[in-house]
Amino acid sequence: MTDMSAIAPGSEDELAEVxxxxxxxxxxxxxxxxGVVSPGTPVTTRGLSGITLYEPGALTLVAAxxxxxxxxxxxxxxxxxxxxxxxxxxxRLMGTAGDPTLGGVMAGNxxxxxxxxxxxxxxxxxxxxxxxxxxxxxxxxGRVMKNVTGYDLVKLMCGAHGTLGVLTEVALKVLPIxxxxxxxxxxxxxxxxxxxxxxxxxxxxxxxxxxxxxxxxVMLRLEGFEASVRYRLKRLQAALARxxxxxxxxxxxxxxxxxxxxxxxxxxxxxxxxxxxxxSEGPELAERAGARAVIFDWAGGLLWLLCDAGDDLxxxxxxxxxxxxxxxxxxxxxxxxxxxxxxxxxxxxxxRQRFDPRGILNAGLxxxxx
Amino acid sequence: MEMPAPDQSVIDRKAxxxxxxAEVLPKDAVIHEEHETRAYECDALTAYRCPxxxxxxxxTTQEVAHIMRICNHEGVPVVxxxxxxxxxxxxxxxxxxxxxxxxxxxxxxxxxxxxxxxxVQAGRTNLSVTGAVEAQGxxxxxxxxxxxxxxIAGNIAMNSGGAHCLKYGVTTNNLMGVTVVMxxxxxxNLGGAHLDSGGLDLLGLICGSEGQLGIxxxxxxxxxxxxxxxxxxxxxxxxxxxxxxxxxxxxxAGVLPVAIEFMDRLCIETSENFAQAGYPMCEALLIVExxxxxxxxxxQLALIMDxxxxxxxxxxxxxxxxxxxxxxxxxxKAAFGAIxxxxxxxxxxxxxxxxxxxxxxxxxxxxxxxxGLRVGNVFHAGxxxxxxxxxxxxxxxxxxxxxxxxxxxxxxxxxEVGGCLTGEHGVGIEKRDLMGVQYGPQDLERxxxxxxxxxxxxxxxAAKVFPLAASDARRMAQGRMQQGAxx
Numbered sequence: 001m002t003d004m005s006a007i008a009p010g011s012e013d014e015l016a017e018v019x020x021x022x023x024x025x026x027x028x029x030x031x032x033x034x035g036v037v038s039p040g041t042p043v044t045t046r047g048l049s050g051i052t053l054y055e056p057g058a059l060t061l062v063a064a065x066x067x068x069x070x071x072x073x074x075x076x077x078x079x080x081x082x083x084x085x086x087x088x089x090x091x092r093l094m095g096t097a098g099d100p101t102l103g104g105v106m107a108g109n110x111x112x113x114x115x116x117x118x119x120x121x122x123x124x125x126x127x128x129x130x131x132x133x134x135x136x137x138x139x140x141x142g143r144v145m146k147n148v149t150g151y152d153l154v155k156l157m158c159g160a161h162g163t164l165g166v167l168t169e170v171a172l173k174v175l176p177i178x179x180x181x182x183x184x185x186x187x188x189x190x191x192x193x194x195x196x197x198x199x200x201x202x203x204x205x206x207x208x209x210x211x212x213x214x215x216x217x218v219m220l221r222l223e224g225f226e227a228s229v230r231y232r233l234k235r236l237q238a239a240l241a242r243x244x245x246x247x248x249x250x251x252x253x254x255x256x257x258x259x260x261x262x263x264x265x266x267x268x269x270x271x272x273x274x275x276x277x278x279x280s281e282g283p284e285l286a287e288r289a290g291a292r293a294v295i296f297d298w299a300g301g302l303l304w305l306l307c308d309a310g311d312d313l314x315x316x317x318x319x320x321x322x323x324x325x326x327x328x329x330x331x332x333x334x335x336x337x338x339x340x341x342x343x344x345x346x347x348x349x350x351x352r353q354r355f356d357p358r359g360i361l362n363a364g365l366x367x368x369x370x
Numbered sequence: 371m372e373m374p375a376p377d378q379s380v381i382d383r384k385a386x387x388x389x390x391x392a393e394v395l396p397k398d399a400v401i402h403e404e405h406e407t408r409a410y411e412c413d414a415l416t417a418y419r420c421p422x423x424x425x426x427x428x429x430t431t432q433e434v435a436h437i438m439r440i441c442n443h444e445g446v447p448v449v450x451x452x453x454x455x456x457x458x459x460x461x462x463x464x465x466x467x468x469x470x471x472x473x474x475x476x477x478x479x480x481x482x483x484x485x486x487x488x489x490v491q492a493g494r495t496n497l498s499v500t501g502a503v504e505a506q507g508x509x510x511x512x513x514x515x516x517x518x519x520x521x522i523a524g525n526i527a528m529n530s531g532g533a534h535c536l537k538y539g540v541t542t543n544n545l546m547g548v549t550v551v552m553x554x555x556x557x558x559n560l561g562g563a564h565l566d567s568g569g570l571d572l573l574g575l576i577c578g579s580e581g582q583l584g585i586x587x588x589x590x591x592x593x594x595x596x597x598x599x600x601x602x603x604x605x606x607x608x609x610x611x612x613x614x615x616x617x618x619x620x621x622x623a624g625v626l627p628v629a630i631e632f633m634d635r636l637c638i639e640t641s642e643n644f645a646q647a648g649y650p651m652c653e654a655l656l657i658v659e660x661x662x663x664x665x666x667x668x669x670q671l672a673l674i675m676d677x678x679x680x681x682x683x684x685x686x687x688x689x690x691x692x693x694x695x696x697x698x699x700x701x702x703k704a705a706f707g708a709i710x711x712x713x714x715x716x717x718x719x720x721x722x723x724x725x726x727x728x729x730x731x732x733x734x735x736x737x738x739x740x741x742g743l744r745v746g747n748v749f750h751a752g753x754x755x756x757x758x759x760x761x762x763x764x765x766x767x768x769x770x771x772x773x774x775x776x777x778x779x780x781x782x783x784x785x786e787v788g789g790c791l792t793g794e795h796g797v798g799i800e801k802r803d804l805m806g807v808q809y810g811p812q813d814l815e816r817x818x819x820x821x822x823x824x825x826x827x828x829x830x831x832a833a834k835v836f837p838l839a840a841s842d843a844r845r846m847a848q849g850r851m852q853q854g855a856x857x
Contacts, residue, residue, distance in 0.1 A: 057618035058724040058754070080624065109566060120566060122574060123543045136812050144721040145753035146540060146793035148529045148578050149801070149808055150835060151817045155542065155574025159567055176624035199484045203507070205595045228666045278563040280484050301485075301565050323568030338568040343558045348570045350823035355816070366569060 006042035012129065012137060012168045018043060019166065020135025025363045028162035030066065030104030035094040035328060036161065036336075038364040045103045048168055051075055053143065059174050060126065060143050065103030065167040072102060076174055084175045085121045086112030086256075092266040094328055103167040109159035112260035113210040113221070116202065116298045122158035124173045130157060130165035133356025143171040156351075162362040164355040178223040181253055182233055183210075186218040186245035191283040194218045195300035197243045199279060202299050204239050206232040211299040212259045218245070219255060259297055265306045268293070271329040273313050275303040277322035288317055314338065337366050371418055371459070371774075371799050374833050374845060376466035380446055381423060387444050388424050391468070394436035399474070401425040410451065410469045414516075415459040415800060417770060422449065422463035429474045431549055431557060431587040438585065439555030441468055447829050448553075450581035452524025453495065455516040457717055458798025460528060460580055464833060470585060472523045478502045479588060487546060487563045489590045492523035496530075499591060508593040511538035514794065515706070526586050529578030531794035536752035537628040537661075538594070540794065542577040547590035550576060550583075553825040563590055575820065580796050581831040583824040597661035600628065603671050604698045605678045606652040606685030610634065613654035614727035616681045617751045620658065621724070623677055625670050630752035631657040634731070637705050637746040637759070644708035647701030650685040656751065657702055705748045706759070713744075713761040716773050720784030721793035724754045733783055734758055741776040743769075755793035756784070782807050797835045805837050814840050 006029065009015035019026065025040030032044070045066035053062040056079040063072055069087065076082050087110040089100055104110075106128070111120040118124075127141030140153035157164060186197055194213040201208045201220050210221030220236065222229045237247060258264065265272050270292060277285055282300035291305040291313075307313055310332040314324050323338035340348065345367065352359070380387070388402045401407055402424040411419040423446070428434045441448050451461040451471045463469055472493030480489040483506055490499055496517040499510040513532035514520055520530070526548065531540040538544070547561030561573040576583055607613040617630055633641070633655045642649045649655060656678075660670040671688050678686055689695040709715050722730050731747060738745045746759040758780055762773035781791045781801065785808050791801045805814060818836055821828065821844075828844050 055723065055725055057622050059621060060723065079622075109571070111566070115565060119539060119543050122571060123539060132816065136816075138813055138816050139809070140813065140817075142721075142788065142790045142808075144723055144755075144789045144793070146531050146535070146721045146750075146755045147790040148540075148794055148796050149790045149792050150797065150805060150814070151820055152529070152542065152574055152578045153817070153820075155571045155577075158574070159571045164570075175626070176622075179624070196484075199486075202486060203483065203595050205507075205597045225666075225669060227669060228662060231663060231666065276564045276566050276568070278482075278485050280482075298565055321562040322564040325568070340569050341559070343552075343556055344560070344569060344572065347558070347572060347823060351570060351820065354819040354823060 006044040008044045008047040010047040012048065012131065015048065015166060015168060016131045016135045016137055019131050019133065022360055025360045028166050028362050030101035030107070031068065031098040033094065033096045033098050033100045034090045034104060034108060035096055036365065038362040040360065040363065043166070045101060045166065045168070052169070056081060060171065061174050062143055062169065062171040063102050064169055065101065067102045068099040069102060069105060070099060077177070080177050081174045082177045083124065083172065084114055084118040085124050086114040086260055087121060088112050088260050088262070093262045093272065102170055106158050106170050107160060107162050107167055113212060113256055113297055116211060116301070117207065117209040122155050125154045125158050125170060126173055127171035128154050128157050128167055129169040130167045132165040133358060133361050137168070138165065141171065145173060161365045163352055163366050164361070166361065178225070180226045180229045181221065181223050181251070182229050183250045183255065184220045184222070184233060184236060185248045185250055186240065186243065187247070188216055189213070189218055189243065189245050191286060191294070191296065193243060194296065195279060195283050197240055197245070198299040200240060201236060204236060206236045208236070210256055210259070213296040213300070214259070214264060219259070221256060259295065262295060262304050264295060265293065265304065268306055269309070271307045271309050271311060272327045273305040273307055274325045274327050275305060275322060277301060277303065277320055281320055285317055285320060289313055290316065310334070339367065372838060373420065373464055373799070374838060376464050380466040383444065384423055387446055390440045390444070391424065391426055391437060394440065395426060395428060395433055399427045399429070401427070410463060410471070413454040413456040413459060413461040415457055415462065415798065418459055418462055418799065420463050420465055422467050422469045423465065425469040425471060427471050427474050431551060434470065434551045434585050434587050435555045435557055437470060438551050438553060441829060442554050442827065445827065445829070447832060449831050450523065450527065450585050452493065452521030452527065453519045455520045456524065456528065456796065456798055458792070458796045458800040460524070460796050460798040460834060462799055472521060472587070475587060482563065483508065485563050486593050487590050488593050489588060490522060492526065492586045492589055493521050496520050496522060496525055503593050507596050509596050510591055510593055511544055512541045522589050522591070523586055526577050526589060527579065527581045528794070528796035531755065533629045533631060533750060536630060536750070537626055542574060544592045545573065545577055545589060546592055548573060548576060548586045549588035551585040551587055553584065553827065553829050558584070561590065580798065580835050582821055582835060583830065598663045599667060600659055600661045601667045601671065601689045601695050602657050602659035602698045603674055603689065604685065604687040605656040605658065605683045606650040607654040607681065607683055608652060610654045610731045611728035612681050613656055616656065616678055617727070618724055619677045620674055621752065623673060625660065625673055627658050627660050627674070627752065629657070629659045630750070631702050632747070632749050632751035633702060633705060634747040636744060637709065637748045638701070640712060640746065641701040641705045641708040644711055645700050645704035647697055649701050652684050657698055702748070709746055709759050709761065714764040715759045715761050716777055718756065718758045718760070718777050718780055719792045719795040720781045720789055721753070721755045722784050722787050722789035724751070726787040726789070727751065727754065730756070730783060730787060734780055737776060737779055741772055743773055743776055754789065778804055799834055802835060803837045805835070811840070818844065
């Protein structure tokens with residue numbers, strides 16, 4: 001879906017000028033696939049595109065923020081590597097078109113099932129360049145694996161949804177694609193038993209790289225060299241025998257793409273919520289939510305909930321260790337992002353005020369006005 | 371290394387400040403006699419010393435909050451201190467400061483094996499976090515070499531790494547939540563036993579902020595199931611360059627070792643004389659360790675040795691037992707101490723792209739000739755985190771300064787090839803005045819504005835991280851404010 005009305009700067013300097021000379025709010029967009037809307041003139045990063053450095057032997061890739069994810073994934077695959085944090089493709093769930101971009105993935109800190117083992121998008125970001133709300137170009141981090149030089153604005157920019165600055169370039173750590181992937185399926189479990197089984201699996205040394213539960217079935221993913229995966233599968237099966245579930249094996253990766261992209265809720269009516277919580281509290285939260293359907297990812301620490309349209313899930317859940325994001329909805333007054341404790345709100349507002357004194361960058365997001 | 375002049379108006383009020391602190395803390399938790407404060411005059415960067423005004427040793431978050439409210443009200447600078455193992459001068463006091471030491475905050479608050487987290491007071495030592503869950507088969511992954519002594523508080527302040535972070539990441543990748551006391555005494559909880567942030571990633575910002583944004587009093591850490599086993603292989607080469615290529619090939623092959631350590635000839639010889647690990651005398655030595663079951667380890671080591679053989683190693687020694695593993699690691703672990711036996715040294719911490727390893731080692735060798743100071747190289751090769759050890763004589767006038775100038779040149783070189791000033795030790799005072807090499811004025815200004823938000827009066831560890839010239843205006847505004855308040 002090309003947005004003809006969006007400003008599309010062709011360089012970092014042009015983008016800086018657009019921000020500097022802006023007279024009103026700007027809605028910062030990558031590929032526009034995640035259904036995030038903010039008031040103001042749309043500005044897209046798709047004119048800032050291309051991989052600028054890729055050193056497979058150093059596990060490092062640097063690319064402009066508007067680079068399509070498909071281009072990055074293709075380049076990595078050609079060298080037998082990948083982005084370990086397995087970013088979700090929102091298009092099917094959100095019913096959007098267009099090309100997801102690197103900047104969008106990083107700005108949203110978008111991480112998939114492998115997050116529980118490898119880490120989140122923010123854990124693989126080595127460096128950033130961005131244009132702040134005054135139109136200044138700022139850099140932080142670099143392209144090396146370990147860097148504690150000054151404050152970590154790289155983490156801060158990941159998940160800031162473009163409210164502190166517009167990402168123009170990101171340096172990433174990448175990893176090799178393992179030789180084999182196998183999934184152990186445990187059938188016919190209740191959510192409580194499923195989360196216990198997933199906790200038990202994560203508590204083994206067998207390096208489970210995905211633990212999800214949907215529709216009565218637990219999925220546990222093992223990756224690595226063939227012989228090693230075979231060995232760990234056997235041990236894992238033995239360790240989980242006490243749950244008494246029927247188990248089968250599956251060699252494909254499609255089911256993980258379905259978990260990653262929440263395709264089970266694509267096209268289904270209702271709001272989609274994403275709840276981050278302490279894994280063992282997942283089943284109880286899911287019950288309290290009264291949702292039409294639930295997908296448990298991250299061993300129970302990430303709940304995808306399909307709820308009635310307009311339902312205020314946060315009110316139903318009450319207080320718990322975590323937060324809820326209203327990801328897909330048709331309107332209504334319930335905010336997308338979880339309201340935060342007043343002290344955290346003040347710190348966040350202070351940061352936004354310094355990075356974007358005019359309050360023009362994605363002003364409607366993350367507790368912003370509008 | 372210059373430190374700002376202390377604020378005389380604070381020093382003049384010492385008696386009152388100490389009295390106020392004594393009101394909110396147990397008697398033995400306030401240290402102010404000169405012969406006692408001297409124990410806190412430096413950290414592991416021992417070349418710089420300055421006894422603080424006073425030292426406080428709180429035991430709870432509440433006590434920290436009381437202390438911060440008093441110091442904020444009195445305009446007293448606060449320097450947080452973990453175990454004092456910083457190599458960068460991160461806990462170096464000023465004469466007008468209160469050292470806030472977390473050494474009494476060592477409790478485990480919650481162990482949650484089901485969710486693979488542990489919540490501890492921040493003064494607990496790194497190794498004793500693992501100690502608390504080891505019997506149940508778990509461990510805390512970041513392993514700085516000072517892990518026996520260093521506190522989680524300091525690990526968080528410096529975003530510490532370790533030898534095994536190639537696989538497990540550094541502190542920030544294993545930190546899930548913190549309780550932090552702000553400069554004004556307010557207590558804030560960030561994150562928790564869940565995996566991502568609901569708003570701006572303030573947790574990620576706190577980690578590595580060198581105690582400048584708040585006092586971390588409690589931390590929720592990710593713990594992992596211990597691997598079934600681990601074994602290294604030792605590989606010796608005739609030259610550094612080949613060792614560098616071998617590292618790159620191992621990484622490309624799809625094996626993910628937990629550690630790839632590198633030592634050069636000076637370190638090999640010195641540690642061999644000291645520890646007798648049976649190392650071959652060669653130009654470069656790699657220790658590559660992998661994890662898993664015995665058969666998994668065998669398979670991975672076989673693959674690594676195949677790669678190594680293509681580079682004509684002069685030595686290839688696979689560990690087949692725990693005793694052999696210990697022996698292979700013995701020399702590496704003894705390297706710093708061994709160098710310390712023969713000379714004073716300064717340990718650097720720059721990180722470079724792995725591909726630049728041969729070039730950087732060659733240039734360091736050339737500079738060593740120019741400066742007339744010897745350098746040993748021992749470092750985490752897998753992630754390019756170098757630890758050049760520059761040998762000097764502390765008793766020889768001018769030697770320390772020459773050593774520091776040499777160190778600065780090495781760090782400039784690291785930045786020039788696409789790397790950074792510090793990979794895991796932090797900036798502290800040591801690299802403070804080099805920050806302009808890596809960052810432009812606008813980059814540093816944005817970082818300092820973050821401190822403005824968290825610590826508007828610039829009371830927390832203020833003379834660190836940023837070049838004094840860059841932070842002068844902010845720190846001086848604070849001095850003027852205090853004088854105004856004192857009148």
